[in-house]
Amino acid sequence: QVQLVESGGGLVQAGGSLRLSCKGFGRTFSDSAMAWFRQAPGKDREFVAAISWNGRNTNYGDSVRGRFSISRDNFENAVYLQMSPLNAEDTAVYYCAASQFKGSTWRREAYDYWGQGTQVTVSS
Numbered sequence: 001q002v003q004l005v006e007s008g009g010g011l012v013q014a015g016g017s018l019r020l021s022c023k024g025f026g027r028t029f030s031d032s033a034m035a036w037f038r039q040a041p042g043k044d045r046e047f048v049a050a051i052s053w054n055g056r057n058t059n060y061g062d063s064v065r066g067r068f069s070i071s072r073d074n075f076e077n078a079v080y081l082q083m084s085p086l087n088a089e090d091t092a093v094y095y096c097a098a099s100q101f102k103g104s105t106w107r108r109e110a111y112d113y114w115g116q117g118t119q120v121t122v123s124s
Helices: none
Strands: 003-007 010-013 018-025 034-039 046-051 058-060 068-073 078-083 092-099 111-114 118-123
Touching (some): 003 092, 018 092, 018 118, 034 068, 034 078
Parallel strands (some): 010 118
Antiparallel strands (some): 003 018, 018 078, 034 046, 034 092, 046 058, 068 078, 092 111
């Protein structure tokens, strides 16, 4: 069974940091672009960041550019999201996704595999 499993979410104060992890099981994702999306209550799922299959290219949403950093470790079949500094508007469920394509696309429809999500709550 192919799975993406996120971890690292939690409650943090504004200005703080969190590092999310996502590990793949059931197949290798070393030839796939990986991404993070997020969804706040009552809002659409929003693109956060993406990384190409070899880690050489990254892409960020406007609201997180300069504050968040995406990285990957293909040996571990994992992708990470370093978030700092956080603010209340970053509160959401964060989802990891894997694409059939290699490039760091922001397009949600390009991603075939999704994790269950991890909650990030930022208190102001």
